[in-house]
Amino acid sequence: MSVKRVVSVLRKEVREFRRNRFVIVTMGVLPFIFLITPMITIFKIPDSASGPQVKAAVGVISLLMLIIPIVIPPVIAAYSVVGERDQGTLEPVLTAPIRASELLLGKAAAAFLPSVAIAYAIYLVVLIGVRFGAAHVVSTVVFHPPELLAQLLFTPLLALWSIWVGIGISTRASDVRVAQQLATVASLPLLGFTSLLSFQLLKPSVALAIGLALALLVADIAAWRIVSRLFDRERLVTGKRSRAPG
């Protein structure tokens, strides 16, 4: 594993994003707009509101916070391989001495960094808004330490999982649009998991948060290895399956 090659891929991807800021802006705008209505709802909750009412409102916000890292990166991740193939830049890269695992790690990092940065930035805005604008009863629920820990840990791990699913689809898809649609659909099962957490059907505790985070981390690493094995140079270059993946 060459860190230099991974960083080269990451730098290249980030440069391309910078030249096409529309990619990043559209990643951030949608979650931001989705947040406006629930945030207004939270601000309107009075101090006298009942516990279930507060928990339901905060649950919606928490759910959205965990949905952001799931729904933002698949679009970029799904484009990463099949998109390069479509624009004719993949073959020269594949003739360079880079391993599939290095190439994919660089591409995953490039999708991961803006996604997590945007997710954390929006979460920070929510926390500041709640701290200074919402009723004390809301603030108590939002600033519950296990909940905070779960948000902080699960945001990058869910994003990574979503990215590997997207890249996995991208290495096998024949068309960018199909890859992006499939990746979005494939990230939906994670919403069930986040709903359980957000509405406290799975009671967040520090131990549970750390345990689930470790399980997700293992799953993410396994996904990286599996997707790297699925990466078939011949299929990507010729559109036909090879006898032995290189």
Add this chain to the structure above:
Amino acid sequence: MRSQRWFQRRRVGLGWRPADWHGWVVTLLAAAAAITVLVLLRGSPARIPVTLVIVAAYAVVALATGGGRPAEEAPATTDEPSDGELPGPVGGVEQRLALRALTSARVSPSSTDEPALVVEHLTKRFGDRVAVDDVSFGVAAGEVFGFLGPNGAGKTTTVRMLATLITPTSGTARVAGVQLDAANGVDIRKRIAVMTENPGLYLRLTVAENLRFFAGLYELEQPESRIGHALAAVNLSGRADDLCGSLSKGLRQRVALARALLSDPAILFLDEPTSGLDPVASRDVHELIDGLRDRGVTVFLTTHRLEEAERLCDRVAILNTTLRTIGRPDDLRDRLFTKSLVVRTAAPLTSPDAVFAVTGVDGWRADDTTRYTLTVNDTRLAAPAVTRALVAAGADVLSLAEARHSLEDVYLELIDDDIEARS
């Protein structure tokens, strides 16, 4: 130059769109304000006028800060350089010096060197279709080797197999001294460079950024210096900061060549390097290949431009799924065509049978009344004898010359044979 405008006019449709981050911030603020007003003033008659005021304010800001298209939105497929002077040709002293700095000194090829490439019984099938069938050949170190064949002959498939992009169905090869094997993929790719038919550049990145990316993939020491030399070698030093999307096809091809030269490859695979280029751009590529030959770089050139192969290649192979022939262009001509002399006279000969009955002439035919083609064993022996016989017969000789068959004749002869055999 990058535009400092916040908004730009849409190319299609009406209105303006954000052009940089200022524009996006204004747009987001306006959207957030409009949504907030619509939600908070639900049921109030004031919400529509207030929303219209927000939209109007947004439009005023867009109009006040709007401008032309920024550079990064320049069309990515222009055929002409967008700005700046057209770079000069390749092949000057400066370019040769850069090539010298870029390529390591290699001993001149000799019979004792290990061949750069040894291919044995290489076969590739895609399902039922055989793309390459039992192909064997070798390429000496420092040789410029031409790989010719019609479209679909298997040239690119062979290059892809040797570059470890696709796996052979059967057969073996050694590429730059390394056994062709999936496990050796990285090792082989470190020693070679492939310039694909499509330059495959990142059009939103500059020329230097494209090369920097590949310098990183090859983990090159002193990448900036090598990038400088590579650009100088293709005479593009002045265009390092241009976006690749703004370059003409010929210049993009030069960038792709610079990229291929970056890693000082032992074997350089050039897949149709002059495809779609104008004569001037093609000449530049030829000059560069000549320069590489002088530096002892092994060049594997696939092309169907026969004059290009004839001019550049030490040896050529003609492929049409199977390897039809291989050798030096002169040897191929000798192998396929009998030697002949062409005689032109001012008037028809009265008795050509008697005139051409000289030593060394195996037969003759009249192409027209004053043009005769003679089949000979050795032109150096036959030509003086025929000249003497023509003079003795009182013929008015306009010319007597050896008939030259081009590589194209060889190629067409072989490919026509294949077409006939298949039909």
